[in-house]
Amino acid sequence: HGYAARLGQLISSLQLIAEQKPDFIIPSRGPIINDPDASIQKLIQQIRLLYQNYLSISAYRWYYPERMNTLSDHVLGSSVRADGMHFSSFIQKDPPSWYMHFSNSNLVFAADSSAFLIDCGTTTAFEELVKLKESGRLKSLEGIFVTHYHDDHTNFINDVVKEFNCPVYVTKELKDILENPAAYHMPCLTTNPIPDLTIMKDGQKMSWKDFTLTFKFFPGQTLYHDALLFEKSNGDAIFFVGDSFTPSGIDNYCLLNRNFLDPGTGFLHCLDILKKLPPNVLLSNQHVAPLFAFSREQLDHMTNVLLESNELLKDLFPWDDINYGVDEQWARIYPYGQKASPGKTIEYTMKVFNHSDVSKNFILKPNAPEGFSVEPNIVSLVIGAKTEGQGTFKIKLPEQISPGVSVLTVDIKFDSWDLHEWSEALIEIVP
Numbered sequence: 227h228g229y230a231a232r233l234g235q236l237i238s239s240l241q242l243i244a245e246q247k248p249d250f251i252i253p254s255r256g257p258i259i260n261d262p263d264a265s266i267q268k269l270i271q272q273i274r275l276l277y278q279n280y281l282s283i284s285a286y287r288w289y290y291p292e293r294m295n296t297l298s299d300h301v302l303g304s305s306v307r308a309d310g311m312h313f314s315s316f317i318q319k320d321p322p323s324w325y326m327h328f329s330n331s332n333l334v335f336a337a338d339s340s341a342f343l344i345d346c347g348t349t350t351a352f353e354e355l356v357k358l359k360e361s362g363r364l365k366s367l368e369g370i371f372v373t374h375y376h377d378d379h380t381n382f383i384n385d386v387v388k389e390f391n392c393p394v395y396v397t398k399e400l401k402d403i404l405e406n407p408a409a410y411h412m413p414c415l416t417t418n419p420i421p422d423l424t425i426m427k428d429g430q431k432m433s434w435k436d437f438t439l440t441f442k443f444f445p446g447q448t449l450y451h452d453a454l455l456f457e458k459s460n461g462d463a464i465f466f467v468g469d470s471f472t473p474s475g476i477d478n479y480c481l482l483n484r485n486f487l488d489p490g491t492g493f494l495h496c497l498d499i500l501k502k503l504p505p506n507v508l509l510s511n512q513h514v515a516p517l518f519a520f521s522r523e524q525l526d527h528m529t530n531v532l533l534e535s536n537e538l539l540k541d542l543f544p545w546d547d548i549n550y551g552v553d554e555q556w557a558r559i560y561p562y563g564q565k566a567s568p569g570k571t572i573e574y575t576m577k578v579f580n581h582s583d584v585s586k587n588f589i590l591k592p593n594a595p596e597g598f599s600v601e602p603n604i605v606s607l608v609i610g611a612k613t614e615g616q617g618t619f620k621i622k623l624p625e626q627i628s629p630g631v632s633v634l635t636v637d638i639k640f641d642s643w644d645l646h647e648w649s650e651a652l653i654e655i656v657p
Contacts, residue, residue: 228480229280229479229480229481230277230280233273233277233300234300236273237270237273237274237301240266241266241270243262243266244263244267247263248262256544272541272542273301274301274302274303274306275538276539276542277301277302278306278308278309279308279531279535279538280308280478281294281297281298281308282308282309282310282311282475282531283311283474283476283527283531283532284310284474284475284479285471285472285474285475285476285477285478286479287310287475288313288472288475289513295307310474311475311524312524313473313474314473314474314518314519314520315520316508317516317517317518318516318517318518319515319516321516322462323335324336324462325517327515328350328354329348329351330345330347330348330378330513331343331345331347331351331354331355332345332510333364334456336434336435336437337435337436338365338435339362339365339366340365340366340367340435341366341367341368342368342371342439343369343371343386344370344510344512345371345373345379345468345512346370346379346380346381346382346383347377347379347383351382352385355386355389355390359389359390366390366392367386367389368392369392369393369395369434370383370386370387370392370394371394371396371441371452371454371466372395372396372400372404372420373444373451373466373468374447374448374450374451374452374469375412375414375415375416376413376414376415376448376469377416379468379512380404380416380418380420381417381418393422394420394422394423394424395423395424395426395441396423396424396425397425397427397443397452398428399445399449399450400451400452401423404416404419404420405421406561407419408562408563408564409560409563410558410561410562411555411562412448412482412555413482426441428443429441429442436459436460438456438457439456439457440454442455442499444467445485445486445491445492445496446470446471446476446477446485446492446493447469447477447479447483447485448485449483449484449492451468451469453465453467453470453496453499455503461506463504463506463507464507464508464509465500465503465507466512467496467509467510468511469511470493470496470511471500471509472518475528476493477511478493481552481554482554482555484553484555485553486581487532487535487539487552488549488612489533493528493532494532494533497525497528497529497532500520500525501522507519536548539552545581546582546641547583549581553579553581555579556578556579557576557578557579557636557638557648557649558576558577558649559575559636559650559651560575560577560616561651562651563652563654564651564652564653564654565653565656566623566653566655567656567657568623568624568626568627568655569624570622570623571620571621571622571623572621572623572653573618573619573621574592574619574621574634574651575617575619576592576605576616576618576619576636577614577615577616578607578609578616578638579613579614580609580610580612580613581612582611582612583611583612584611585608585610585611586608586609586640587606587607587608588607588608588609588615588639589638589639590604590605590637590638591603591604591605591636591637591638591639592619592621592634592635592636592637593634593637593647595634595653597624597627598621598622598623598632598634599621599622600619600620600621601619601620602619605617605619621634621653623653627655628655629655630654630655631652631653631654631655632652632653632655634650634651634653635649635650635651636648636650
């Protein structure tokens with residue numbers, strides 16, 4: 227937890243350099259800086275403006291309000307405070323009788339005491355489900371919905387399926403990372419693959435008992451994130467938004483979660499969805515006990531803050547698109563982790579997301595450990611704007627190699643960029 231947490235150290239380092247009063251600065255990369263003091267002060271100012279922007283709509287203000295001054299002091303200094311958005315315009319501490327929150331899971335009950343589960347990643351949540359079953363409050367569990375892949379939302383899904391024999395619903399965007407988590411290099415990955423998923427299209431509706439369910443791809447806290455709208459026939463409605471929003475704003479706590487910044491993507495896309503919901507819909511965050519809702523003014527405010535953030539990032543990054551600066555996995559080797567025996571041939575795919583507004587030619591060169599052979603030696607990919615392309619390599623392991631972990635890396639060249647060992651993957655050698 228700590229969005230760009232080293233910004234404070236970066237500012238301290240810049241101030242240390244400025245104290246030496248250099249005539250010019252020669253960086254490891256980029257042009258010589260001929261006006262160090264002005265450049266340093268401008269950079270510090272831009273960093274602080276960006277962080278003020280970030281803190282103003284941070285979910286952290288809801289979870290840990292006592293820590294906000296610490297975060298602010300770390301980057302902005304003790305004399306400056308970020309102006310935070312007012313908390314949700316509506317917070318309902320007494321939920322409807324058909325809704326139950328425990329740990330970071332939720333249950334929606336039908337009149338016959340059957341239920342639908344949203345997430346199960348903790349021992350506490352699983353044990354509570356079993357207790358509800360044994361007490362007779364929960365007659366049957368008829369479905370599970372997974373909001374996102376993080377382990378605290380998924381680790382006990384398979385246990386629940388075994389206990390209750392029910393289907394697991396997700397959109398297609400979550401299918402692979404839930405079925406093959408070891409293929410990804412993402413924070414908080416579960417080590418428990420979830421098989422036999424029921425895949426729903428974005429926007430697809432389903433009737434269940436006295437409810438209409440609408441499944442949504444909802445790339446908020448992470449790129450791999452869903453949401454689910456429950457609408458009861460009496461007019462009650464709850465939109466389960468996973469971890470993406472709290473009453474104080476957005477939960478964008480970790481850059482490694484991958485959150486695209488273009489309009490129509492990431493949190494901007496999620497805000498567009500919230501703006502189109504009926505006015506009676508309440509929001510449920512898996513970690514927040516009360517239900518809540520935002521006013522249209524608050525939704526517009528968060529949108530404007532994010533757009534302002536994008537403009538600040540444009541001044542900070544050297545890339546032609548700011549998403550390269552926040553999306554560490556724009557170039558990734560798939561699968562990230564793979565097991566193989568000596569002498570075997572395996573395949574790896576290099577996936578490259580072209581965040582630019584125009585097509586680009588990407589040159590990929592794999593770097594295999596000593597004794598490994600790779601074909602082809604070079605792959606050239608022309609990838610259209612805002613799309614992902616891929617190239618595949620075949621890797622033959624040596625006949626004589628000890629068990630252990632080896633690392634494969636890939637160099638990437640495009641435009642003026644020459645990025646050595648930019649992406650990596652792990653090969654576990656097993657007997």
